[in-house]
Amino acid sequence: MGMHLLVTGIGDAFSNQFHGSSGLVKVEKGWIAIDCPGMVLAMWRKAAERARIQLPPDDVGDLVITHLHGDHCGGLETIGFLHRYMIPGDTSKPRLHAIEEVLDRLWERLAPAMDGHGAGLDDYFTVCPLQMGTPVEIAGCQVECRRTRHSVPTAGLLLSDEVGCLGWSADTEFDPDHVKWLERADCIVHECGEGGNHTTYEQLRSLPESIQSRLRLVHMPDSFQPPDNVLEPLREGEWIEVRARAGTAPVPDGSLD
Numbered sequence: 461m462g463m464h465l466l467v468t469g470i471g472d473a474f475s476n477q478f479h480g481s482s483g484l485v486k487v488e489k490g491w492i493a494i495d496c497p498g499m500v501l502a503m504w505r506k507a508a509e510r511a512r513i514q515l516p517p518d519d520v521g522d523l524v525i526t527h528l529h530g531d532h533c534g535g536l537e538t539i540g541f542l543h544r545y546m547i548p549g550d551t552s553k554p555r556l557h558a559i560e561e562v563l564d565r566l567w568e569r570l571a572p573a574m575d576g577h578g579a580g581l582d583d584y585f586t587v588c589p590l591q592m593g594t595p596v597e598i599a600g601c602q603v604e605c606r607r608t609r610h611s612v613p614t615a616g617l618l619l620s621d622e623v624g625c626l627g628w629s630a631d632t633e634f635d636p637d638h639v640k641w642l643e644r645a646d647c648i649v650h651e652c653g654e655g656g657n658h659t660t661y662e663q664l665r666s667l668p669e670s671i672q673s674r675l676r677l678v679h680m681p682d683s684f685q686p687p688d689n690v691l692e693p694l695r696e697g698e699w700i701e702v703r704a705r706a707g708t709a710p711v712p713d714g715s716l717d
C-alpha cells in the first residue's frame with residue numbers, strides 16, 4: 461500500500477464546525493501526523509470512523525508541527541500526556557519534527573501545563589529538528605520542508621515515497637515560489653483563507669492549470685464557498701491515495717492497490 465492521507469481537519473483558527481487543518485499520513489512504516497490541533501483524539505477518531513479504518517492513537521509515532529498557532533499545535537499536550545501516563549506499558553515517546561525556530565519556542569508554550577515534577581520536552585517527545593533543504597526520513601518516507609510567509613515561523617512540507625508525493629503548503633500568504641516548490645507533488649494540500657497572512661481562492665485560481673488540477677483546499681473560513689467550484693475543499697474523514705498520476709512517473713510492479 462502506498463502513501464495515503466486521512467484528512468483530519470479542514471477548518472481555520474475560528475471554526476466552530478471543523479477541526480484545525482491537519483492530516484494523518486499512512487506510509488510504509490506507520491502514521492505521520494501533520495499538525496496537532498486541540499481535541500486531537502476526538503478528531504482522529506472521527507476521521508478514522510468516517511474513513512472506516514482502524515487507528516489506535518498510539519499508532520501515530522511521528523508528529524510534524526508546521527508552526528505554533530494553536531489551531532496547529534494545541535493538541536500536543538494531550539499526545540504527550542497520553543504516551544506518558546495513559547497507555548499501559550508504553551515506554552515509547554512520539555517523535556516530534558519541526559523546524560528549529562518552532563522547536564526553540566515550543567516548550568515556552570507547553571511548559572506551564574507540562575513541567576510538573578521537573579519534566580522537560582524530552583520527557584514527552586523525541587525531538588527531531590527539520591532543516592531547510594535537507595530531506596529526512598520519517599517512517600520510511602522522505603520529508604522536506606520550506607519556510608512559508610506567515611506571521612510566525614512556519615514550514616510547508618513535501619512527503620514522498622517511491623509511489624507518490626504529498627505537498628502541504630502549511631499556513632502562508634500567497635507565495636508563487638512556495639507553490640513552485642510544491643509543484644512536484646502529486647497532491648497539493650493548500651491553505652485557502654481571506655488574505656493577509658493567508659492565500660485567497662482567487663490567487664490559487666491564478667496558478668497554471670497543471671497545478672490547479674492537483675490542489676485541494678484546507679483552512680477555509682466556515683462561511684467559505686468556492687466561487688466557481690473549480691478548486692475543491694478537502695472533507696474531514698476523506699481518505700486519499702497519494703500516487704503519481706498515470707504517465708508522470710514509473711509505477712513499481714505490483715505495489716499498488
Ligand SMILES: [Zn+2]
Binds near residue numbers: 529610631
Ligand atoms: Zn497560522
